[in-house]
Amino acid sequence: MTTTEPILTLRDVSKSYGRIDALQDVTFDIRPGEFVGLLGPNGAGKSTMFQIISGLFAPDAGTVTVFGKSHAEGSAAILSQLGVVFQARSVDLDMTIKENLAFHGRLFGLSGRRLKACIGEQVERFGLSDLQARKVRQLSGGQQRKVEIARALLNGPRLLVMDEPTAGLDAPSRRALVQDMRDIATEAGVAILWATHLVDEIEGADRVIVLNAGRIVADSTPDGLRETTNTPDLTDAYAVLTGPQKAST
Numbered sequence: 481m482t483t484t485e486p487i488l489t490l491r492d493v494s495k496s497y498g499r500i501d502a503l504q505d506v507t508f509d510i511r512p513g514e515f516v517g518l519l520g521p522n523g524a525g526k527s528t529m530f531q532i533i534s535g536l537f538a539p540d541a542g543t544v545t546v547f548g549k550s551h552a553e554g555s556a557a558i559l560s561q562l563g564v565v566f567q568a569r570s571v572d573l574d575m576t577i578k579e580n581l582a583f584h585g586r587l588f589g590l591s592g593r594r595l596k597a598c599i600g601e602q603v604e605r606f607g608l609s610d611l612q613a614r615k616v617r618q619l620s621g622g623q624q625r626k627v628e629i630a631r632a633l634l635n636g637p638r639l640l641v642m643d644e645p646t647a648g649l650d651a652p653s654r655r656a657l658v659q660d661m662r663d664i665a666t667e668a669g670v671a672i673l674w675a676t677h678l679v680d681e682i683e684g685a686d687r688v689i690v691l692n693a694g695r696i697v698a699d700s701t702p703d704g705l706r707e708t709t710n711t712p713d714l715t716d717a718y719a720v721l722t723g724p725q726k727a728s729t
């Protein structure tokens with residue numbers, strides 16, 4: 481873990497939808513190079529948190545600071561250095577992989593040789609080089625997911641927030657993606673917030689935040705979670721913290 485300034489800070493963040501409290505007094509920091517797992521059962525508030533971090537809407541209470549700024553102070557500067565993978569698809573089904581990545585790259589101000597190089601790097605990373613000219617509609621669900629993640633990495637983000645990024649990926653692709661993202665965090669100092677239901681994906685995380693019914697119920701290392709719950713593995717620790725029926729592996 482580093483001792484540098486946090487890249488993402490949430491302080492007492494709350495958000496309700498009518499009478500549903502989706503997030504309540506959520507507070508945590510993420511520093512450069514940290515790979516932080518976000519575990520939480522369905523409806524825990526993970527997607528709401530990601531939407532607030534991305535500036536799609538503001539919290540009802542509390543503050544969110546990304547790269548030292550709130551979205552109100554400088555959303556464009558934040559978005560230029562933020563990579564987001566939402567659960568919902570953001571690429572166009574009727575455009576090819578290359579067209580999609582070029583479109584998103586231009587939104588980040590990439591053009592010419594730089595854009596081509598960035599696209600080349602990502603399609604190679606995800607084994608999509610030979611499929612570049614294919615429309616996204618004609619790809620498998622897992623391949624479409626890889627295009628989503630490639631899109632999020634295109635601008636070389638300093639902070640990546642990923643909402644169940646491995647949904648639809650087969651086991652080898654899932655393992656490869658987890659390893660790849662951990663390498664990006666370690667080597668490039670990118671901070672990663674990785675939401676999942678799959679406990680094995682965040683076994684090697686620097687920290688794991690457990691969210692349940694809108695509240696943080698734990699924020700610790702994987703070992704710390706095992707110790708405080710007095711359980712032998714992370715799946716059991718998650719079950720203790722959120723209710724046994726909610727855990728999945």
Ligand SMILES: Nc1ncnc2c1ncn2[C@@H]1O[C@H](COP(=O)(O)OP(=O)(O)OP(=O)(O)O)[C@@H](O)[C@H]1O
Pocket residue numbers: 497500501502520521522523524525526527528529
């Ligand atoms: N637009 C909305 N209007 C009303 N309630 C909402 C809305 N979006 C989310 N909620 C509610 O807010 C709570 C948190 O939802 P959220 O989608 O953030 O959870 P999540 O942890 O991402 O769940 P999942 O793992 O199922 O994707 C849930 O009770 C959900 O029903």
